[in-house]
Amino acid sequence: MINRRTTLLLAAAFAAGVSSPTLAQTTYKIGYQLPLTGNTAQYGQDFKNAAEIALDKFSKAGKPFKVEIVFEDSRSDAKEGVSIARKFVDDKAIVGVLGDFTSGVSMAAAQVYKEAGMPQLSQTASHPDYAKISQWQFRNITTQAQEGPLNAEWMYSKGIRKVAVIAEQTDWGQTVVSNFADKFKALGGQVVFSEFFNRGLADFRPIITKIARDRPDAIYTGFFYEDGAQFLKQMKQLGLALPVHSTSAAYNAQLIALAGADAEALNLTATFLPSNPAPQVQEFVAAWKAKTGQAEPGQFPAQAFDAVNIMLSALERAHPNVTRASLRDQLAATKNFPGVTGDTTFDANREPAKKLVRAQVKGGAFIAVEK
């Protein structure tokens, strides 16, 4: 074992030496920690596909350097996430890290990156404290602090006054409820029901029956697309016909595939819509279809696509003096980056300011709506 390890180490050193900046084509390495196996693997696999699409395009664009992404499977388990973080930190060739999927793992890994000084950009970590851990943490997903109030205003403007709110019992779900409820109440509305459910709950019927009892005008939900499909199907089953609003996390073509006609008229806010005619969006959608065979990419893969591109663009600006610190500084300087999820600028707290559009499911597809 020792021999093998030493050999590996020597090989790595050799490779690092070969790819040192003094030779012809520099190769920078970016680490990407994500769940490739386990029960959140579908999200991680989506991120990997999106990352590969982005990297592919970048490699063909004739840039002065090459980039390699090292994928490591964290299974959305903090133990593994921290070990992977240490692995990335040890590899001197890795200058930046993407990931993780859940806030929990991102934050545990962040402790390592903070201590070692490695920029970390998460495409989906939405815990309020994540970006506060240190100056090395970035995220490009809009938090509920932005999305909640937008949805509150939208629903209020439609004449809805009494709302039932449910969300999954995760840090993200907690922020969904609190940000929405605060704004909605401030506008003069009433939250008549507010509860959480454990993600992966198959049977929403007791909750739906409870909601029906309180007679709200509409329901605001914080779920991912699989729970969303279950919820919508069971609402129809129980005959509860109320408008349902949701967040961008629900946006995924699979939601419609799983729920069928029951998903009709679902409202949500999104930063990414495949029907957006902007060229980079259409290019991404086409590449996604070609690579995965799926009809359309969802919100999450779009986030990953943008995250990778933001990292690549920061690398470009930092080149040829790429170090972890200089990459971090260039990331922080990202301004109006034109991504598929809208323009991204990192503010002083390394949080993004994004634009959200309103959308609805009509005729089996997500369509942008005006009011």
Add this chain to the structure above:
Amino acid sequence: MSASDTASGKGRSYFWSAAILIALFVLVPMLLNFLGRSYLYQVANIMMIFALLAASMHLVTGVAGLLQLGHAAFYGVGAYTAALLAANAGWPFLITLPAAGIAGALMALLVALPTMRLVSIYFAVATLGIGQMLYLILLNWVSFTKGPNGILLFGGLKIFGQDFSKPAMAYFVVAIVAAASIYVIHRLSHSYYGNALRALREDDQCADAMGIDTVRLKVVSFTISGFFAGIAGALWAHTAGYISPPDFSFNVSILILAMVVLGGLGSLPGAIIGAVILIGLPEVLREFKAGDLRNVIVGIVLFASILFMPKGLVGEASALDLIRRQFGGAWRSGAQTGRIGWK
């Protein structure tokens, strides 16, 4: 056992203890330093924490023979106690560590008291139920535990003002605590107390008839096991810097159980080896790019080891006697000579 046996036996055990200590505190750090990767320190830390967890479960499952399916709950209670005290009240590691142990012990006591009279499989299911209940409470009692938001410790690992957060430094802290705890468990399982527990495991009605207070014994061993699981929890909280409920789910309980059984029921070195293997093997596989197949391979390895070594790698349990009886030979254990079954 003759007098000379005992003397050389003691000599041998001193040798082993010294060897282990030297390996742990001198050889391994030297090796890791040489290899220069903090990742290896991290893996080593996790191995030691889980070795402690496996050792604490071994006391209940291996020595006392009580199959229990909720061990991660005590681990979680300890971790949350340490984290809440450190994050909210700013208590230092040296105080949160024993506090976590005590919390784990208290929780174990609370679990043991109503369930001790339950027999084997009922007891196992009761521990499963309680373990799940504790997990759900950690997850949903948001006002107290912050629920799914988890707890962030900005302080890391500070002892007497010195920052031990770097993996290499944390290694020594974890190693000292884990080694000391495992030593205590070792002494316990090789004392009169441990032998009484073994008697209990083999046949508790018999032990009862011999005057051993089985219920009290079970409760005490359960409490001690909870104490050490709590200690392991504090170690995890301080070295990881952030904890959340999924770190303590049912899957973790099963993982710890697998470690104990892999190493062999009733064997403390076995439990530790089981921990090292079940943490190390997936990492090795990751290293060799078989990442996606990690868990399948671990499952296969577990299965193969159970199949070919049902007594575990270093086991001591009656399965060993099983084999002895079948193949006769020099291993006659006194009164049981050839009187088994329907001869």
Add this chain to the structure above:
Amino acid sequence: MDYYLQQLVIGLSVGMIYALMAIGFTLIFGVLNVVNFAHGEVYTVGAFAGLIIITSFAPPLVAVLLLVLAVGALTGVGLERLAFRPFRRFTDEASVKSRAMREATLMSSLALSIVAREGIELIFGSQFQTVPLKLLLSEPIKLGPVTIVNGDIIIFVTSAIMLLGLQYVLKHTQVGLSIRAVSNNALGARYVGIDTNRTIVWTFAVGSAMGAVAGILVGLYYGAIFPNMGFAPGVKAFVAMVMGGLSSIPGAVICALIIGVAESMSTIFFPSVWQELVAYAFLIATLIFFPRGIFGGARERV
């Protein structure tokens, strides 16, 4: 009043699902006195197999169920051969009663369940599989103030058939007699000339077949088929079995219903996140007052 009634009905339908799985689980445990940790994976395999059959041929539901029964039986036989038979090498009394061996089979079935689950995930991915929507058993049926679905009726009928069929087989057939004999005293049964190995294989086949059918039915009922689907119902089935007294199949079914109703009715009084806690609290309370389960206790089961 309608509200309480609806929650009760939902609880019963959820309980029926747990009961479906508990029947097969209890049968296997009752005979072998070992926990089959892989039963949840047989359930999952049944669901995936059923899905493949549906998307390939689209036969009528009854045909799907029969085919899945066959797949389940085969899986059960394979499982028994891999995880349980090797530990029956030793046939003297002390080994048969040995705890270590029991724990070894528990771990081997656990190991196999890990391999199976990870394998399914590697092949199909961990997401919810897309189920053809018209095949979902979720046509609502209004019965006065409450709404149920056609899936509820199908599951009820299937459980009833399984339960009654099993009772008939156990009480009135030769195979059933040998199963009861082996579960009562394995060694004694051998000495009376019963082929214990064959009986055990039969038990596994039947129990797993039922588990697999449970899998496809529930998969179609909720429209959620994914690799980890066997875990939650598996735990509930296990709990139901223990509450019911380990060796009583009707007992397990009744306790499964109780768990389902407790979960559902609890949402009336508590936020729904505490649902599962209620089920477990119920379990603990039951065990404290009935240490051998509600319907159990006839035999010394150590």
